[in-house]
Amino acid sequence: MNNEKxxxxxxxxxxxxxxxxxxxxxxxxxxxxxxSVGFTVDITYPAKTN
Structure with missing residues (x-):
């Protein structure tokens, strides 16, 4: 799979x-x-507050 895809x-x-x-x-x-090529997607959610 190429990078664009x-x-x-x-x-x-x-x-x-x-x-x-x-x-x-x-x-x-x-x-x-x-x-070789590595590809990552990191999603950060805010901390839960009580």
Missing amino acids: ILATAIELLQELNVGSIETVQINQTKYDDG
């Missing part, structure tokens, strides 16, 4: 989230020395 899939999934409950979204792509 992975990013498009991530965006599709993110669009289904309730944006009012999300604090931050971070998308990372890492290229390693051996030629």
Whole structure:
């Protein structure tokens, strides 16, 4: 799967989230020395308050 397709899939999934409950979204792509590529999507929700 190429990077553009992975990013498009991530965006599709993110669009289904309730944006009012999300604090931050971070998308990372890492290229390693051996030629492999890592791709992560981190979603942070605010701490629950009582």
